Amino acid sequence: MKIDILTLFPEMFAGPFDSSIIKRAREKGLLEINFTDIRDFSGNKHNTVDDTPYGGGAGMVMQAPPVMRALEHVRGLRGGALNRVVLMCPTGLPFDQNWARDLAREEHLVIICGHYEGFDERVRELAVTDELSIGDYVLTGGELPAMVVVDAVSRMIPGVLGESASAEEDSFYRGLLEYPQYTRPREYEGLIVPDILLSGHHENIRRWRRRQALLKTLERRPDLLREEILTDEDRDILREMAEVIRGILQLD
Structure with a gap:
């Protein structure tokens, strides 16, 4: 699976994705994760990608053009259509194990991480296929939720876990919480x-x-x-x- 993540802070992903199971999956070629810095497509010398909202209000809104240019860049790299473009946002549908299974069937995912007071609505209308939230709370940005989605999805990819049955025994995989586990000492x-x-x-x-x-x-x-x-x-x-x-x- 190939995953492209659009973000303002690609450096945030270095620790979680360069260790443990995801690191091994990347080294084996089972999972490819690439990062695109939305600021690189700002179109101005200050690399700003946000502006004040029309109609007034607090905070700043991420502009549509930089995000859309970043998506076009990814489309060019992949040489084809972007079938699943996932926007991480508080207004999205609740992410759960069913979503993880569904997304794991894709060969390519694009995940967009938000910041500020959200996105210009035209990003959703022009490019987004799915909007997801990891819970009923607000974080400083979409990077942490994107990490959660990638971690959950990657476990569903054949070969990523040591045993093929491991993921199937996890809580929520078959709709129930996992049974108690024990090991030595007795x-x-x-x-x-x-x-x-x-x-x-x-x-x-x-x-x-x-x-x-x-x-x-x-x-x-x-x-x-x-x-x-x-x-x-x-x-x-x-x-x-x-x-x-x-x-x-x-x-x-």
């Missing part, structure tokens, strides 16, 4: 690894993990328990849980 500070994980009985371990994932999701994110993701086994497990809860309430 006992620590009086807490002991559940015996079933040491039993060697793969089917019992699988069912225990599914049960724990359902329990954690029910406790922390019940909104994720949508009908379409539940299997017949899941419904049986939830019914068992309900019976246990009813029994406890009757005892009280």
